[in-house]
Amino acid sequence: MPLNDRHDDLLIAVALTEFSVHYEGVDRELAEHAWQLAADRLVDRDVEPAEAVDALEIGETTTDATGQST
Numbered sequence: 620m621p622l623n624d625r626h627d628d629l630l631i632a633v634a635l636t637e638f639s640v641h642y643e644g645v646d647r648e649l650a651e652h653a654w655q656l657a658a659d660r661l662v663d664r665d666v667e668p669a670e671a672v673d674a675l676e677i678g679e680t681t682t683d684a685t686g687q688s689t
Contacts, residue, residue: 632657
């Protein structure tokens with residue numbers, strides 16, 4: 620399936636977020652910068668968190684009110 624610009628933006632945001640999580644202990648400033656770039660990209664593209672999950676098809680399991688997977 621070919622990627623479109625919006626999907627590319629979402630994938631980049633996820634990659635930047637993953638980078639920030641994995642490098643937080645190594646270089647906190649760099650990790651914070653990566654996280655901010657991810658957040659800025661989603662804000663610039665007017666993407667809501669729920670839309671990002673749906674677009675990337677990563678929300679396949681649901682949780683109930685207690686946070687348990689269903």
